[in-house]
Amino acid sequence: MVFPNQTNHYGTLFGGHALRLMDQAAFIAASRHCRSTVVTASSERVDFRIPVHQGQIIELVAQVIATGRTSMTVEVEMFAEWLLTGKQQLCTRGRFVLVALDGKGRPTAVPRLRNPKI
Numbered sequence: 001m002v003f004p005n006q007t008n009h010y011g012t013l014f015g016g017h018a019l020r021l022m023d024q025a026a027f028i029a030a031s032r033h034c035r036s037t038v039v040t041a042s043s044e045r046v047d048f049r050i051p052v053h054q055g056q057i058i059e060l061v062a063q064v065i066a067t068g069r070t071s072m073t074v075e076v077e078m079f080a081e082w083l084l085t086g087k088q089q090l091c092t093r094g095r096f097v098l099v100a101l102d103g104k105g106r107p108t109a110v111p112r113l114r115n116p117k118i
Contacts, residue, residue, distance in 0.1 A: 001083075002054050012051035013058075018078060018092055019046065021060060026074040026096035029062035033072055034110040038098045041071060046094030052080040059088075070107035071099045 006017050023040055030038045052058060059079045066073040078092040102108040 001057050002052055004054055007054045010051070011054045013053075015048060018048070018052065019043070019094075021058070022046070022062075022076040022078060022092065022094050023096060025060040025062035025076050026098060029064055029074045029076075030072045030098040030100075033064045033067075033113075034100045036108060036110075037101045038072075039101060041097045041099045044073070044095040044097060046092065048092050050080070050089060050091045052078070052091050055083065057081045057083055058091075064113060065095075067110050067113045069109060071097050072110055072113075073097050 002013050006013055008014055023043070027038060027040065057080070059081065060076060061079070062074050062076045064072045065075045074096045076094050076096065077090055079088050080091045081088045100108050100110045
């Protein structure tokens with residue numbers, strides 16, 4: 001749920017807070033895919049389509065859509081829902097690239113994606 005301390009003076013979710021949540025969701029999806037330590041290498045593109053208002057519930061959906069030798073591209077979608085009506089809308093979508101690391105902090109191979117979406 002979006003609380004007042006997470007919003008700007010318009011009563012909408014700070015963009016930086018949205019990015020933080022999306023990066024965390026990308027981290028979880030990438031970690032699950034490769035079952036190793038991962039770090040964010042970049043955020044490729046984030047589109048803020050509609051604002052998320054104080055009092056709305058947010059849901060993040062993250063999916064690995066492509067893999068390289070040591071990297072994974074994760075698409076993250078953020079949906080906003082009005083608690084009382086249940087109406088949901090896609091508000092933000094972004095792509096993040098994360099790199100898998102071995103025990104010494106060096107890039108390590110990741111499992112291939114069977115059906116890449118890119």
